[in-house]
Amino acid sequence: MYESYFEFEQAPFTLTPNTALFHALPSHLEAIETVLAALQMGEGIVHIAGEVGTGKTLVCRMLIHQLPQHFDLVYLPTPVTSAQELRVAIAKELELATDGDMTTLTARLHRELITRKQNGQSVVVLLDEAQALPDEALEALRLLGNLETEQEKLLHIVLIGQPELDHRLQQHQLRQLQQRITFRAALRPLDLAETIAYIEHRLTRAGCERNLFSLPLYRALWRASRGIPRIINVLCHKALLVTMSRREAEVSQQSLLLAIKETHGASQPSWTFPVMWGWKSA
DSSP states (O other): OOHHHHTOSSOTTOSSOOGGGOOOOHHHHHHHHHHHHHHHTTOSEEEEEEOTTSSHHHHHHHHHHHOOTTEEEEEEOSOOSSHHHHHHHHHHHTTOOOOSOHHHHHHHHHHHHHHHHHTTOEEEEEESSGGGSOHHHHHHHHHHHTOBOSSSBSEEEEEEEOTHHHHHHTSGGGHHHHHHEEEEEEEOOOOHHHHHHHHHHHHHHTTOOSOOSOHHHHHHHHHHHTTOHHHHHHHHHHHHHHHHHTTOSSOOHHHHHHHHHTOTTOOOOSEEOSSOEEOOOO
């Protein structure tokens, strides 16, 4: 769209998680390092929580790229609807037969995990959107996480989901799974400095060689987005589109304001004076 107009080499604010544009934000780095450290220590279940739009899927993909070679990955990007479907999905990823009842399938998985461990490999199951798993699937995960030798776990599980999963884990019927989560990390919204660094990093990686946003506009972007990376991307994308349509060299207040007004989920300013915008304090 506007790549040629601004002389970009690639689109800087696409909503599709792009590891080439990954910016090492503190909470993202902490989450990745927490998971990798837990896996190296042989822990069974790890949980990463984050609100919608805070970059959970991108963190998930960065984890996939950074897994040590002695880990075999089972990646489940969409939630399953039952305990049996969960076992079948894991078996398929491990290239096992999926016929039989739950007992048969669990025994087959157990044998495969032992074989891989004897060959120096560990299996890690990475589940995105874990908050959507039904209780019976969460209980099945707990039981699978119990598979172990006398010295170590045979299966490592990483749950990535929205904070609703934390609330569900407080329920009485899920208390055993809650107790087995040994490490946790949380993705948080960005502060102003992180928002500026995030935007400038993406622009630089896209090949931008000039300033497109002034400091007051960065502040407005941060307030309107509440520091949520997905909304930052949407606002920047729309602001650049408006700027291009107006044949302007950099983003103006009017262009950004139009982008904010047209973005669902953006925090709208309470007033827009000619020079200064304002938001009511939360």
